[in-house]
Amino acid sequence: MTRKQKRLFSIGGVMMVLAVAAGLVLTALSDSIAFFMSPTDIAEKAPSPSQRVRLGGLVEEGSVERGASQTVRFRITDTVQSVPVTFTGLLPDLFREGQGVVAEGTLSPDHVFVADSVLAKHDENYMPKEVEDDLKARGLWQHTGEPTASAPATPAPHVGAGA
Amino acid sequence: MIVETGHYALILALGIALVQSVLPLWGARTGDTRLMAVGISAALGTFLLIALAFGGLVAAYVTSDFSVLNVFENSHSQQPLIYKFTSAWGNHEGSMLLWVLILGLFGALVALLGHDLPPSLKATVLSVQAWVTVAFLLFILTTSNPFIRLMPPPIEGQDLNPILQDLGLAIHPPLLYLGYVGFSIAFSFAVAALIDGRVDAAWARWVRPWTLAAWVFLTLGIAMGSYWAYYELGWGGWWYWDPVENASFMPWLAGTALLHSALVMEKRAALKIWTILLAILTFSLSLMGTFLVRSGVLTSVHAFATDPTRGVFVLAILVVFIGGSLALFAARAGTLEAGGLFAPISREGALVFNNLFLTTATATVLVGTLYPLLLEVLNGAKISVGAPFFDLTFAPLMVPLLIAVPFGPLLAWKRGDLWAATQRLYVSAGVALAVIIVVLALEGGARVLSAFGFGLAAFLMLGSLTDLFFRAGLPRAGPSVAWLRFIGLPRSAFGTAIAHFGLGMTVLGIVAASAFQTELVTTVKPGDVLRSGGYEIRFEGMSKREGPNYSEEVAHFALSRGGVAAGTLEPTKRAYPARQMPTTESAIHTRLMSQLYLALGDSDSNGGAVVVRVWWKPLVTLIWLGAVVMGFGGMVSLADRRLRVGAPARRKAAKPARTEVGA
Numbered sequence: 001m002t003r004k005q006k007r008l009f010s011i012g013g014v015m016m017v018l019a020v021a022a023g024l025v026l027t028a029l030s031d032s033i034a035f036f037m038s039p040t041d042i043a044e045k046a047p048s049p050s051q052r053v054r055l056g057g058l059v060e061e062g063s064v065e066r067g068a069s070q071t072v073r074f075r076i077t078d079t080v081q082s083v084p085v086t087f088t089g090l091l092p093d094l095f096r097e098g099q100g101v102v103a104e105g106t107l108s109p110d111h112v113f114v115a116d117s118v119l120a121k122h123d124e125n126y127m128p129k130e131v132e133d134d135l136k137a138r139g140l141w142q143h144t145g146e147p148t149a150s151a152p153a154t155p156a157p158h159v160g161a162g163a
Numbered sequence: 164m165i166v167e168t169g170h171y172a173l174i175l176a177l178g179i180a181l182v183q184s185v186l187p188l189w190g191a192r193t194g195d196t197r198l199m200a201v202g203i204s205a206a207l208g209t210f211l212l213i214a215l216a217f218g219g220l221v222a223a224y225v226t227s228d229f230s231v232l233n234v235f236e237n238s239h240s241q242q243p244l245i246y247k248f249t250s251a252w253g254n255h256e257g258s259m260l261l262w263v264l265i266l267g268l269f270g271a272l273v274a275l276l277g278h279d280l281p282p283s284l285k286a287t288v289l290s291v292q293a294w295v296t297v298a299f300l301l302f303i304l305t306t307s308n309p310f311i312r313l314m315p316p317p318i319e320g321q322d323l324n325p326i327l328q329d330l331g332l333a334i335h336p337p338l339l340y341l342g343y344v345g346f347s348i349a350f351s352f353a354v355a356a357l358i359d360g361r362v363d364a365a366w367a368r369w370v371r372p373w374t375l376a377a378w379v380f381l382t383l384g385i386a387m388g389s390y391w392a393y394y395e396l397g398w399g400g401w402w403y404w405d406p407v408e409n410a411s412f413m414p415w416l417a418g419t420a421l422l423h424s425a426l427v428m429e430k431r432a433a434l435k436i437w438t439i440l441l442a443i444l445t446f447s448l449s450l451m452g453t454f455l456v457r458s459g460v461l462t463s464v465h466a467f468a469t470d471p472t473r474g475v476f477v478l479a480i481l482v483v484f485i486g487g488s489l490a491l492f493a494a495r496a497g498t499l500e501a502g503g504l505f506a507p508i509s510r511e512g513a514l515v516f517n518n519l520f521l522t523t524a525t526a527t528v529l530v531g532t533l534y535p536l537l538l539e540v541l542n543g544a545k546i547s548v549g550a551p552f553f554d555l556t557f558a559p560l561m562v563p564l565l566i567a568v569p570f571g572p573l574l575a576w577k578r579g580d581l582w583a584a585t586q587r588l589y590v591s592a593g594v595a596l597a598v599i600i601v602v603l604a605l606e607g608g609a610r611v612l613s614a615f616g617f618g619l620a621a622f623l624m625l626g627s628l629t630d631l632f633f634r635a636g637l638p639r640a641g642p643s644v645a646w647l648r649f650i651g652l653p654r655s656a657f658g659t660a661i662a663h664f665g666l667g668m669t670v671l672g673i674v675a676a677s678a679f680q681t682e683l684v685t686t687v688k689p690g691d692v693l694r695s696g697g698y699e700i701r702f703e704g705m706s707k708r709e710g711p712n713y714s715e716e717v718a719h720f721a722l723s724r725g726g727v728a729a730g731t732l733e734p735t736k737r738a739y740p741a742r743q744m745p746t747t748e749s750a751i752h753t754r755l756m757s758q759l760y761l762a763l764g765d766s767d768s769n770g771g772a773v774v775v776r777v778w779w780k781p782l783v784t785l786i787w788l789g790a791v792v793m794g795f796g797g798m799v800s801l802a803d804r805r806l807r808v809g810a811p812a813r814r815k816a817a818k819p820a821r822t823e824v825g826a
Contacts, residue, residue, distance in 0.1 A: 009507055014519055017560075021523045024556040025530050032551030033535075035544065054547050066765070070684045070774060089684055090397075090764040090776050093736075093745045104547070 034104055039081040047107050055083060055113055056102040064097055076103060076113070085113040092120040166231055169219020170310035173260075176212035176267070177300040179205050183270075184293035187286035188358075199282050202289035203274040209296060210264075210271035217251075217264045220309050224251040230316030233257065233309040239322035239741050241712040249332040250323045255457065255473075256309035258336060262453070263299045265337075265344040269373075270296065273348060280369060287355035288348075295347055298480045306473045322712065322741035331391030335384060342381025343414045343449035348373040349421060350446030353439045354488055357495040362435050367428035370442065372801060374425060378418045379797035385411055386790030397747035397762040399682070399778045401786055404553045409532040410452030413525050417445040420521035423514045431511055431576060432502035437518070439499070443492060447485040448525070454481050455532070509579040513571035520564040527556040565619055565670065568663050569626025572656075573633075587633055588626055595622035616674030623667030631660050658800025665792030672756075672785030683777040684764070696759050696779030698752075699723045700732070705771055713739045715748070718763055718773055722752060729754075734761045734775070756788070757781045 034052035047053050060082050063075040072091060075082040085103050095101060095118060103115035183205035190198025220233070224247050229235040237254040238247055252261040270292040277285050303309075352370045356362040388411070393401040402408065421441045427434045458474030505511040531548045538544050569591060573584035595618040602614035634656060635649035683695055687702040694700070703719040715737040722729040734750040749762040757780060764774030 003504075006507060010515075013507075017519055017523055021527055021556070021560060024559060025527055028552045028555035029530075029534065029548075032555055033546045033548050035546050052551075054545075070686070070764070090762065090774060093397075093747050104549075 036102075038078045039076055039083045040078055042083055042107065042113075043081040046111065049106055049109055052104065052106060053113075054102050054104045055085070055115070056100070057082075058100055059095070059097050061097045076101065083107075083113050084111075085115050087115040087118050089116075089118075091118055094120040096120075165219045165222045166228065166310050166312070169216040169223075170308070172212045172219065173216040173300065173304060173310070176209050176216065177297065177304060179208045179212065180293045180296040180300060183209060184290050184297055186290075188290035191283040191286040191290075191359075194283075196282060199286035202286045202293075206267075206270040206274035206289050206292070209293070210267035213260075213264050213267040213300075216310075217260055220257060220260060221248060221251045224248065227320065228316075229318070229320050230313050231309075232311045232313045235313055235317055235320045237323050238320045239712055240319060241741075242323065242328065243711050245330070245333065246323060246328045249327075252336050253323050253327040253332050254309075256303070256307045259299065259303050259307050259457065260309055261336060262340055262344060263296060263303065265340045266292070266296050266299060266347055269345055269348050273351075273373075277369070284352075284355055284359065284366075287358055288351045291351040291354045291358075292347060295351075295484065298484070302473075302476050302480065306476050320741075322739060325713070325737065325739040325742060325744050325746045326395060328712075328739075329391065329395055331387065331395065335387045335391055337384075338380050338387055339384030339411055342377050342379075342384045342418075343411060343452065345373065345377025345380060346414060346418055346421075346442075346446045346449050348377070349442040350488070353442035354491060356439060356499075357488075357491050360495055360498045362439060362499050364429050364432045367425045367438065371422070371425040371429060374418065374421050374442075374445075375797055375801050378415070378422055379794045379801070381411070381415050381418060382790050382794045382797065385415060386787045386794075389790075390787045394749055394751060397749045397776075399749075399760055399762065399776070399780070401676075401783070404531070404548075404550050406532045407456050409528050410455045413528050413532070414445055414448040414452060416521050416525040416528065417441065417448050420518045420525070421445050423517045423521075427511050427514050428502070431505065433505060433511055434515070435499050435502050436496050439496065440492060441518070441522075443485075443488045444522075447481075447488070448529075450481050450484055454478060503577075505576070506578040508574065508581050510571065510574045510576045512579070513567065513574050516567055517564065517571065520560055520567075524557055524560045524564075527560065528553070531556065562619070565623055565666070568623055568666065569629060572630040572659055572663075587629055588622075591622050591625035591629055594625055595619065610678065613674055613678035616670070616678065620667050620671035620674055623670060624664050627660050627663035627667060631656065654803040655800045658796045658798075658803065660796070661799055662793045662796025665789045665794075665796055667789070668785045668792055669789030672782050672787075672789055675782035676780045676786065679781045680783075681779045684774065685777075686772050686774050688772045693775075693777055695777045696754075696757065696781070697724055698729065698759055698779075700759075700761075700777065702773075702775070705773060708735070710737070712741065713737045716763075718761075718775065720750070720761060720775075722759070732759070732761050734763045736763050753784060756784045758783050 032052070034054045035047070036054045036056060037047065039055070039057050042053075042055065055076055057076040057078040060075040060077040063073075063082075065073045067073065070090075071086055071088045073084065073086050074097075075084050077083075085105075087103065087105075099120060102119045103113060104117045104119070105113060105115035107113050183202055186198050187200075187202030187205070190196065190201065222228075223231045223234050224238055225244070227234065227238060227240045227247065229238075229240075233254060233256050234250075237257075238250045242250065250257075252258045270289060273280075273285070273288060273292065277288075280288070349370050352366065352373070356366055385408075388408070389401045392403070393399070421438065424434050424438045424441055428438045454474075454477045458477050503511075531552050535546050535548055538546055569588055570581070570584050573579075573587055574581070598621045599614045599618035602610060602617050606614070631649065631652065634652055635645045637645050640648065681695060683693060685693065687693065689702055689704040692699050692701045699722070701721045701723070703721055706717050706719065708715050708717050715735040717733050717735045720732040720734075722732060730752060732750040732752055735748045737746045737748060738744070739746070747762055749760055751761075752759040758778075760778040760780060762776045764776060
């Protein structure tokens with residue numbers, strides 16, 4: 001092989017790997033990403049049963065029903081619309097009525113959201129960011145994330161250098 | 164007082180770092196040895212002052228000084244001492260302080276251990292290192308000061324997030340930071356080489372041990388984080404492709420590539436420009452990871468607090484350092500001379516192949532991590548990119564790379580013989596094929612992919628040892644001769660084989676745990692018996708227990724295997740009153756390398772029934788053991804005579820010192 005051929009060989013190989021990678025990324029981006037939707041978005045335009053969706057909102061008060069098996073039914077609401085959800089499995093520790101959650105799964109043809117994962121917040125101050133933004137956009141946001149009443153109120157910070 | 168001393172020390176450290184970022188570089192440019200020597204004492208001074216500041220914060224935590232805002236927000240007087248200690252970095256401000264502490268540590272190590280470096284290179288490296296230190300010290304002092312006092316001081320703190328109250332917090336962040344902040348040295352060397360406009364094989368020999376050490380820490384840090392998430396979160400998963408995980412994984416991938424390309428540069432003086440670029444990119448990815456985690460653009464357990472000014476500040480650091488270093492690269496890369504030539508089929512070629520696939524894989528992870536953020540900025544659409552994306556993009560790129568791993572060390576430098584290498588791998592390939600056939604025979608045709616995965620893991624593990632086997636002269640040489648040759652092999656050969664073998668272990672663990680894990684979610688009442696992984700698991704009932712700063716409900720399970728008692732498992736649900744937050748503590752029983760994993764769900768108040776999730780995870784521990792073995796391989800390689808920090812230069816200094824003094 002001459003030097004020129006060698007170089008062509010190498011560049012061709014690099015290009016091929018990059019092309020394959022780009023192809024994979026594009027296919028994966030069109031097929032395997034999940035869009036975030038609020039219950040109102042779903043009411044306005046239902047996603048197809050094959051589209052993965054992250055449904056975010058608050059767990060509607062009084063909606064949680066635990067069946068005989070491990071299937072849990074509840075409704076996710078953005079206070080305007082609500083969507084029934086079923087989920088089989090263990091719910092996260094901080095899953096509670098009135099709390100923000102994100103359920104990931106698909107909408108079945110009979111408009112029940114079948115979740116295969118439910119995420120709640122990681123700590124008591126955390127509201128899933130999408131849910132927070134969505135509630136803010138609708139003017140429904142009340143900052144419920146303050147530490148609970150039993151925690152002492154935070155006194156005003158002041159810089160202690162030289163004090 | 165201690166707190167103010169710490170605060171003051173941090174401000175002083177900034178002052179010294181400012182001096183360090185200018186004077187040694189000036190000295191290197193003008194040839195003033197006294198100015199260059201300033202770098203050494205300044206680097207040591209900066210490190211000691213940051214250590215003093217860090218010690219001040221830790222002291223405030225250990226003594227539960229709630230007049231410090233940071234301590235009040237993240238600690239509690241009833242926390243066990245170890246968690247009071249680790250709380251110091253279980254929050255944004257403290258973890259950034261740990262970040263610069265380690266940055267300072269690496270600067271000080273270069274100052275101390277780099278006495279064989281050419282003085283001008285050393286001075287320039289220390290200056291560049293100081294630029295990064297200055298940026299992060301400014302960041303801490305202006306936006307994330309951990310030393311802010313509270314007036315009046317509260318009586319009790321708000322407690323550390325219970326998820327973080329674990330031994331993992333003592334180990335994971337320091338290891339991870341030692342890893343990805345450690346890449347700052349490679350970065351500083353790269354930028355220094357660009358400023359000098361000179362780079363040679365000796366440069367690679369100085370850079371490689373630093374990169375290798377950082378890589379070892381990062382490998383262990385990521386593995387530790389993965390195992391921590393696995394047992395702490397109670398979801399039974401060990402990797403979620405969470406953006407924060409990706410933030411540490413990208414520097415690892417790029418760092419692995421750097422490790423291999425520096426090898427080519429050291430041995431063959433080729434790939435110089437590429438190695439410099441890779442060093443810059445690796446640390447840039449570390450910086451980007453810091454931005455992703457610390458700016459609050461992501462919501463995750465790692466994003467302790469969100470504050471827009473911090474995000475903007477880190478973004479500015481990111482733009483200045485990445486933009487600046489890449490601009491410098493663009494301007495100066497042309498002045499570096501290209502190195503040795505090699506055939507496509509050669510050791511160099513194999514390492515280029517490794518780099519090509521690793522960097523492409525890094526790029527796919529980068530796309531998957533940043534695309535949702537970009538899309539949200541561009542048109543407000545909110546998407547999530549999760550495991551399905553990475554399974555489709557990252558995994559296919561890894562397969563050819565993993566197949567190629569055993570071939571690399573068997574190819575000669577400059578011009579290799581692929582056919583001869585293949586012949587040497589006959590045994591490994593044969594065993595791999597047998598493994599595939601056995602798995603298919605046992606599990607049926609539906610398991611083609613997992614059968615292939617097992618085969619790949621077997622090929623990797625055996626193939627990694629093949630090089631040692633043939634270099635010892637086997638099978639031709641007699642056993643005693645072979646043994647002597649074997650123990651006489653350079654440590655770097657062992658390091659390579661061990662690290663590649665560890666990679667094979669991790670692959671085996673991943674394949675086995677994903678293909679053959681069984682999961683069972685069910686409600687149990689006292690007396691019920693579950694079966695999983697060959698165990699009978701009898702639920703004995705619930706009880707209550709009080710911990711130091713929590714109360715917990717404990718479920719008691721008795722294990723037996725074929726009628727023989729095999730221990731008990733006690734998964735619990737904890738409630739931490741200070742934060743009013745529940746957590747799930749899983750219980751794990753390890754048998755050989757497999758694990759039985761129990762996590763509790765909701766308990767039913769009437770009748771003592773409880774929901775329990777039972778996983779049987781065959782060979783799952785190999786995932787992390789493999790990483791530990793990889794890290795061990797790295798350490799063995801680091802102990803190689805030729806690689807020991809400073810050692811190569813000493814030998815080199817003996818010979819060309821005369822010629823180099825004048826240069």
